[in-house]
Amino acid sequence: MKNVKIEFRCSLFDKKLIKIKAQKSGLTVSDFCRNSALDKTIVEKLNQEHIEFYKMLIKYHNNFKSIGNLIKNKDPLLHQKVNELADEIRTHLKNFQK
Incomplete structure (x- = not known):
């Protein structure tokens, strides 16, 4: 259960950047910051493009x-x-899946 709060200060630019990165990865800002701080892998969600x-x-x-x-x-x-x-393309496809 998550019941302890941690706060930190950052610039307005950093806040916006963190929010954008969290959205791209499909995480909340809290989950994104927690995963970043704990060195967990954060993967950006694939968009339609x-x-x-x-x-x-x-x-x-x-x-x-x-x-x-x-x-x-x-x-x-x-x-x-x-x-x-073809093998080089396959290597890029494998990297895409990570």
């Missing part, structure tokens, strides 16, 4: 993998480069 970007990266990854498979026997060097690009 981020979700669309994530979906686009998935499509690009799948398309590059398909292209790589189509040219595997015809041009091994190009196949390798295309797969490296």
Whole structure:
């Protein structure tokens, strides 16, 4: 049960910035400050633009993998480069999920 109050002073700019960061992470200002002070991971909520970007990266990854498979026997060097690009996209997708 949370029944002890802690107060601190900050500038008006800091207060607004904390409030914005709390909103972006989907937390109250209290939860945001508590999590920050306790070194807990704070993850920003995905907005619609981020979700669309994530979906686009998935499509690009799948398309590059398909292209790589189509040219595997015809041009091994190009196949390798295309797969490296697809793997790089996959790495970004994994980072997106964190």
